[in-house]
Structure formats: C-alpha cells, structure tokens
Amino acid sequence: MSSIVFVESADGKVKKTSLEAVAFAHAMGGAVTAVAMGAVDSSDLESIGKYGATKVLHAADARLNQGIAKAYSAVLIQAISQENADHLILAGSSLGTPVAALVSIALKASLATNVVELPNTSSGFVVKRSIYTGKAFSYVELTAAKKVLVIKKNAAELKEVGSSVSVTAFNPALSDTDFNAKILSTEKATGEVLLPEAEIVVSGGRGLKGPEHWGLIEDLAKSLHAATGCSKPVSDLGWRPHHEHVGQTGIKVAPQLYIAVGISGAIQHLAGVNSSKFIVVINKDPDAPFFKAADYGIVGDAFEVLPKLTAAVKAAK
Amino acid sequence: MKILVCITHVPDTTSKVNFTDNNTKFDSIGVQYIIGPYDDYALARAIELKEATGASVTAINVGLAETEPTIRKALAIGADDAIRVNSEPTDSFFVASQIAAHAQGFDLILMGRESIDYNSGVVHSLVGEMLGLPSFSPVMKLEIEGTTVKMSREIEGGKEILEAKLPLVAGCQEPIAEWKIPNMRGIMSARTKPLKVVDAVAVESTVKSQKFQLPAPKGAVKMVSADNVGELVSLLKNEAKVL
Numbered sequence: 387m388s389s390i391v392f393v394e395s396a397d398g399k400v401k402k403t404s405l406e407a408v409a410f411a412h413a414m415g416g417a418v419t420a421v422a423m424g425a426v427d428s429s430d431l432e433s434i435g436k437y438g439a440t441k442v443l444h445a446a447d448a449r450l451n452q453g454i455a456k457a458y459s460a461v462l463i464q465a466i467s468q469e470n471a472d473h474l475i476l477a478g479s480s481l482g483t484p485v486a487a488l489v490s491i492a493l494k495a496s497l498a499t500n501v502v503e504l505p506n507t508s509s510g511f512v513v514k515r516s517i518y519t520g521k522a523f524s525y526v527e528l529t530a531a532k533k534v535l536v537i538k539k540n541a542a543e544l545k546e547v548g549s550s551v552s553v554t555a556f557n558p559a560l561s562d563t564d565f566n567a568k569i570l571s572t573e574k575a576t577g578e579v580l581l582p583e584a585e586i587v588v589s590g591g592r593g594l595k596g597p598e599h600w601g602l603i604e605d606l607a608k609s610l611h612a613a614t615g616c617s618k619p620v621s622d623l624g625w626r627p628h629h630e631h632v633g634q635t636g637i638k639v640a641p642q643l644y645i646a647v648g649i650s651g652a653i654q655h656l657a658g659v660n661s662s663k664f665i666v667v668i669n670k671d672p673d674a675p676f677f678k679a680a681d682y683g684i685v686g687d688a689f690e691v692l693p694k695l696t697a698a699v700k701a702a703k
Numbered sequence: 704m705k706i707l708v709c710i711t712h713v714p715d716t717t718s719k720v721n722f723t724d725n726n727t728k729f730d731s732i733g734v735q736y737i738i739g740p741y742d743d744y745a746l747a748r749a750i751e752l753k754e755a756t757g758a759s760v761t762a763i764n765v766g767l768a769e770t771e772p773t774i775r776k777a778l779a780i781g782a783d784d785a786i787r788v789n790s791e792p793t794d795s796f797f798v799a800s801q802i803a804a805h806a807q808g809f810d811l812i813l814m815g816r817e818s819i820d821y822n823s824g825v826v827h828s829l830v831g832e833m834l835g836l837p838s839f840s841p842v843m844k845l846e847i848e849g850t851t852v853k854m855s856r857e858i859e860g861g862k863e864i865l866e867a868k869l870p871l872v873a874g875c876q877e878p879i880a881e882w883k884i885p886n887m888r889g890i891m892s893a894r895t896k897p898l899k900v901v902d903a904v905a906v907e908s909t910v911k912s913q914k915f916q917l918p919a920p921k922g923a924v925k926m927v928s929a930d931n932v933g934e935l936v937s938l939l940k941n942e943a944k945v946l
C-alpha cells in the first residue's frame with residue numbers, strides 16, 4: 387500500500403495544511419511520496435520528510451507556479467502511475483479540492499472530501515466525513531481500488547516522525563490544454579495569518595458597531611498571532627472584506643481557538659465554527675445564543691473587555 | 704446562450720439535524736426545504752445574464768418527487784424550464800454523472816460552490832471533467848465577453864482574477880449576484896413552465912453511505928468575570944492549553 391500526497395505551497399513555502407496531509411498519509415501506513423509543484427524552497431521540500439514522506443517529487447515546471455487545477459491533476463495522475471500508488475491524499479483548499487475531483491475521474495477512484503479521521507480498514511475502507519456544515523458526520527465505504535481523500539484541517543496530528551529526505555525532479559508531460567485558464571492576477575493578504583489555516587481566530591460581529599473599531603479585534607489577534615474573521619452582516623456592510631466572513635455561507639474554520647466578540651451566535655454563523663477545538667464568547671448579552679456553543683464566556687462590553695484581554699495576553703507572554 | 708443551473712433541495716440553514724432508521728436516514732420531520740444558498744447565487748447570476756443577453760436558463764435537480772416545490776421555486780425566480788432526474792442523490796459521482804448526461808449543448812453550467820447537506824464541493828469539478836470542460840469554484844464574479852469568461856475566484860486569504868473560454872462550469876458564491884425572491888407573476892407562470900422528469904442513467908457508485916452520526920454534545924460553558932480577564936488567559940493557557 388502506498389500514497390501520494392499533493393503538497394501545496396505559497397510564496398515558496400509548503401503549506402502547513404499540506405504537511406498535515408503528509409502526516410495523515412504516514413499514519414495510514416505504507417510508503418508516502420509527496421508531490422510539490424512550481425517554485426518551492428528546497429529546504430522546505432526536504433523537510434517534508436520529517437512529517438513522514440519517504441520521497442519528494444518536485445515538478446518545477448515554471449508553468450506550475452500558478453495554481454491551475456487541471457494542470458496539477460495531470461501532474462498527479464502521472465505521479466500516481468509512476469509510483470503505482472493506491473491513495474491520493476490532499477488537504478481541502480480552493481486548489482486541493484478541485485484537483486482531487488479531477489484526478490478521481492481519470493483514475494476511476496473513490497473520492498471523499500471533508501475527511502476528519504484516519505480511515506477504518508478493519509472491514510473494507512471506511513472514512514468519516516463532516517456533513518451538514520459541521521452539524522453531523524457520515525461514514526462512507528470507498529470500494530474502488532484507488533482512493534482519493536481530501537482531509538479537513540486537524541484530521542491528523544502534525545508531528546515529526548522522520549528526517550529530511552532528498553528531492554527528486556519530476557518532469558511529467560504537460561500539454562497546453564492542461565492550462566485551461568489564464569490567471570490574470572491575485573490579490574492576497576500578505577504577512578498575515580490566513581483565516582482558513584489559522585490556529586487561533588478572533589472574529590467580530592455587529593456588536594463592534596463599525597469598521598473604525600476593528601483595531602480592537604486586530605490588536606487582540608496580533609497578540610495571539612491569530613487571523614481575524616467576522617460575521618456575515620459585517621462583510622455585507624462592507625466593514626470587512628468578504629473573505630473574512632465566517633459561517634454557513636462563508637469560510638469554515640477549524641482552529642484550536644475561536645474567539646467571538648459581539649457576535650450573537652446565529653445557527654448559520656455556528657455552522658462555520660463548530661469544528662473549532664475551543665470557543666470563547668464575549669458578548670454583553672448574557673442570553674446571546676453563542677454562549678451555548680462556547681467553552682469559555684465573558685459577559686461584558688467588547689469595548690472594555692478587548693483592551694484588557696489584549697493586555698492580559700501580552701502580560702502572560 | 705444556453706445556461707444550465709444545478710440546484711439542490713436542502714434543509715433550511717436554521718434546521719436542526721437529526722437522523723432516523725438507526726442513523727441511516729435524515730429525519731425530515733418539521734424541516735423546511737430550500738434551494739441551496741449557493742445554488743441560489745448561481746440561479747440569480749443566470750437570471751441576470753438572461754435579462755442582459757436573452758440567454759435561456761434551464762434548472763436541473765437530481766432528486767425524488769419531493770424536490771418539485773423547490774424546482775418550481777427556481778422556475779418562479781425566472782428559469783425557463785427544468786429537468787428532474789428521478790433518483791436519490793446518493794453520492795457526488797452519481798449526481799455529477801446524472802447532470803453530465805443532460806448538460807450537452809449548454810454554454811455555461813452554473814452550480815453552487817457546495818451543497819449544504821453533503822458539503823462535497825466537487826460536483827462542479829466532476830461534471831466539468833466528465834464533459835471535458837474547465838471548471839472553477841468558488842466564483843465570486845463572472846462576466847462574459849464574447850466567448851471569454853472573466854471570473855474572480857476566492858482563494859485562501861484573498862482572490863484570483865482569471866479568464867477562460869466558454870463553455871465552462873462554475874461553482875458560485877456571493878457576491879456573484881443578489882438572491883432573487885420570486886414575485887407573484889413568476890409564481891403564477893412557474894406552474895405551467897415545462898418540468899421534465901427523466902430516469903437516472905446507470906452508474907456504478909464506489910462510495911457507499913453506511914451511517915450518520917451527530918457530534919458529541921458540548922459541555923457547559925465556563926463563565927469568567929469581565930473584571931478578571933486574566934483568569935481567561937490562564938484557563939486558555941493551563942486548562943485548554945491553546946496558548
């Protein structure tokens with residue numbers, strides 16, 4: 387049994403969610419080959435071995451510097467064939483998920499997304515998926531010979547189990563038709579912690595009263611090395627960019643810690659945060675529904691609590 | 704131009720999720736069904752394109768007879784006709800195969816970024832690949848100039864502006880268009896618009912649902928006084944161990 391893991395990178399750095407995918411594949415057992423695309427720092431590539439990859443294939447073709455799902459799937463299909471791999475493991479993302487789907491068609495593989503745990507192979511091959519936007523799970527049996535698993539954040543524990551490995555250049559055949567889109571530009575928050583991948587998220591709701599008060603959220607986030615998020619009305623009102631809106635119709639986050647400030651806790655908001663390990667709610671209304679979903683709560687005015695909390699976090703460091 | 708919009712029939716976003724039959728079936732008692740919120744964005748954009756260019760809009764759903772009120776709602780919002788593939792939507796590959804069987808000849812196939820029941824987020828990619836067409840998701844903006852489609856796609860922490868050629872498949876999300884509410888005339892005319900019911904094509908599925916499970920109930924919340932935020936920090940550090 388062996389696995390291929392698609393390793394995503396941004397600005398030359400391997401993404402942590404992809405290292406989790408490597409750790410997941412390692413925990414499944416068997417040989418693990420990681421495949422990276424485009425320009426990636428060589429030290430980052432070598433260190434993939436620490437998380438359990440026994441081999442790293444690097445497709446450095448400059449055309450792969452841009453994430454085009456069709457081209458990436460063409461690379462992975464060839465890697466799977468070369469390595470005769472049984473499984474493809476990927477971290478769920480705006481690139482990983484479509485790539486998984488395309489590969490599954492080409493290989494007639496069973497496909498499961500939103501996988502939250504290691505598969506149970508005691509009888510057949512059964513994976514646990516998150517469904518109904520985090521409100522439930524389903525167990526599905528995958529019966530095809532090849533399997534493609536897209537894992538959710540925190541599905542595997544990220545721990546060092548090996549050492550650096552050597553990187554082999556991989557030169558798959560790519561045709562122009564594999565590049566079926568032209569990426570004209572990307573606009574990305576740089577230097578900040580990205581919301582979908584953050585370990586800690588500080589989110590603000592309509593209780594913050596206006597965009598001019600977001601400094602309070604940002605200060606706390608900075609002190610915790612956290613990403614910032616918001617409720618839907620906050621992005622609808624244009625107080626914050628759309629890509630920060632958390633919930634049923636926005637980003638689904640799964641951090642270690644989610645801090646919600648001035649957010650009532652509507653079921654559609656909860657749907658985006660219910661995979662968080664711990665939830666802290668700060669709200670001036672003791673009856674705010676969010677407290678029912680929280681681990682820790684403070685009833686209080688955000689404008690008073692936030693500066694104190696930021697100071698307390700800094701003091702504790 | 705011909706546009707196909709794929710819509711799901713899903714529990715309202717405020718629904719409590721429960722299962723019956725030994726955790727093998729969704730419990731639909733007391734549940735309101737809606738057009739999937741992302742599919743609603745796809746439909747709204749399709750109607751905008753229809754109004755701007757005279758495109759035709761066909762809605763398709765893979766589901767049993769109970770989904771028809773939801774399909775009629777799509778017709779009331781402005782789709783010209785609809786197809787229902789008379790079958791239980793068991794898994795993404797099955798659903799995509801059904802949609803692909805009816806998607807020939809369309810210039811643009813719009814879907815939601817994901818269904819809010821299965822949350823697979825892959826039917827658009829699967830349909831695209833089955834038809835040999837490019838697919839993109841989640842698309843937040845979509846403009847057509849001739850045969851070129853200019854899109855903005857959400858990526859982690861930002862967006863990407865890209866261009867591709869028709870025909871293509873797009874999984875939509877806000878703010879691609881504003882949700883549309885059917886008006887009285889739409890509701891009246893929806894009753895007589897064509898809704899074709901077809902049998903499913905045979906597909907060998909390799910993903911078999913075994914059972915469902917609800918998450919473990921949350922323990923009681925621990926309250927901390929607003930005058931003592933230091934205690935929260937020490938709980939997060941020493942008890943939760945997340946700092």
Ligand SMILES: Cc1cc2nc3c(=O)[nH]c(=O)nc-3n(C[C@H](O)[C@H](O)[C@H](O)COP(=O)(O)OP(=O)(O)OC[C@H]3O[C@@H](n4cnc5c(N)ncnc54)[C@H](O)[C@@H]3O)c2cc1C
Pocket residue numbers: 590591592593594616617618619620631632633634635636647648649650651652653654655658668669670671674686687688689716740
């Ligand atoms: C189909 C659908 C999809 C949706 N999807 C989403 C989604 O993805 N994400 C999402 O967030 N919402 C979503 N919503 C909207 C959702 O139902 C709620 O309306 C929304 O989450 C409320 O946002 P809020 O908590 O910021 O605002 P409000 O409900 O107005 O709550 C503000 C909270 O702030 C508190 N507050 C006020 N002043 C202070 C203060 N000084 N200090 C501390 N607390 C204070 C109040 O007590 C209150 O609890 C969706 C709705 C629908 C119908």
Ligand SMILES: Nc1ncnc2c1ncn2[C@@H]1O[C@H](COP(=O)(O)O)[C@@H](O)[C@H]1O
Pocket residue numbers: 709710711712739741742763764765766792795798813814815816817818819821822823824825826827
């Ligand atoms: N049963 C179905 N009938 C029609 N369209 C569907 C069905 N299931 C999924 N889709 C479409 O595919 C999109 C993505 O669904 P999913 O891959 O299940 O998350 C949805 O937003 C719909 O547009």
